[in-house]
Amino acid sequence: MSTPFTEQNPLPPKMTEKFLTWCLPKSLKEPVAGDLSEEFSGKAVIEGLSEARVWYFRQAFLTAFRYLFKTKRGLFMFIFGILTFLGTLLMALLMSGELDMFVNIPSFLVVVPPALFITIGISSKQTCKQALLLMLDDELEASLTELKSAKQMFQVLGNTSVL
Amino acid sequence: MDKEKYLGEFEQVILLATMRLGSQAYGKTIRVLLAELLKRDVTVGALYATLERLENKGMVTAKMGEPTNERGGRAKKYFEVTAKGHQSLKRSKDALTLMWQDLSLRLVSNGEML
Secondary structure, eight states: OOOOOOSSSOOOOHHHHHHHHHHSOHHHHHHHHHHHHHHHHHHHHHHOHHHHHHHHHHHHHHHHHHHHHHHTHHHHHHHHHHHHHHHHHHHHHHHTSOGGGTOOHHHHHHHHHHHHHHHHHHSOHHHHHHHHHHHHOTTOOOOHHHHHHHHHHHHHHHHHHHO | OOOSOOOOHHHHHHHHHHHHHGGGOBHHHHHHHHHHHHOOOOOHHHHHHHHHHHHHTTSEEEEEEEEEGGGTSEEEEEEEEOHHHHHHHHHHHHHHHHHHTTOOOOOEETTEEO
16 A cells, blocks of 8 residues: 655655566565655655655665675576577577578478477466576565476476477 | 684674664664764665674674665664673673773873873
8 A cells, every 4th residue: 555646745756666566575575665765755755855765775776785685596597597608599590500590480480389389288378488487587485386386387398399 | 612703893882782773673773873973974785784693692682674765665673682692792892891990091191192
C-alpha cells in the first residue's frame, strides 16, 4: 500500500526505486527502501525536490551496486556463460569455413522450434517458466521437486537441441 | 591469546549509535545521528551491510516494526544491542584505553607543534 504523491509527501523517483529494490536481498528490500523514502520526503520538503532527488540517486545507486553482485550473481554468470559459449562457437565456425555453411534459417528451424516444443510437451509451460526464473533469480525459493523438474527441463532442452 | 577479534571502528560507532537511540534505533535515525554527531555521511547500503554483519555475529538483534504511510507503506527494521555486543564494545574500549595510557599527542596547529 503506497501513499499517493502530495506536496507534503513527495515520492522518490520510481525507476530508481525499482532498480534499488531489484538489487537488494529480500530481507533488506523493505527497510532500506522505506528508510530512503522517509528521508527523501523530509529532504524534499526542507531542501527542495531537485536536491532530494540528487541525494536519492546517490544513495540508491551506491547501495544498489554494493548488493548487485551478491544478489544477481547467478544472472551475471548466466550472461557470461552465454557470451563465452557464443564467442567460442563463432570462433569455431569462422575457423572451419564460411559462417553461412552453419548459420542459416533452415538449420535454425530444424533445431530450435522442435527442441522447445518437445521440452514444453515433456515438462509443462509452468515448469519451463519456473526453471528459467530459478536460473535468473538467486533468491527465488523452490522445493526439491521444483528443482528436480527444472533440472529435467534443462536436460530435455539440451538433449533435444543436440539431437 | 584470545581468538575473538576486536570490533572495527565503524562497527563500534554503529553499536554506540544504536545504544544511544534505544527503542528508536533504525536505519534512518542511526544515519541522522552519525551525520549530526560525527558529521559523517554514511550511505544506507554501508550501514545495513555493517548492521547485517553485526547481526550475524550476534551483537545486535533486529525486529520489524509496523508499516507507515510516510515510508510508502514499508516497515522499519529496529535494532537492539545484545549482551554480546555490550561485551565486545567494552573489550574494544578497554583495549584502546590501555593503548592510550601515558601517551600524549603532538598536534599541529597553524604550522606550529603544540
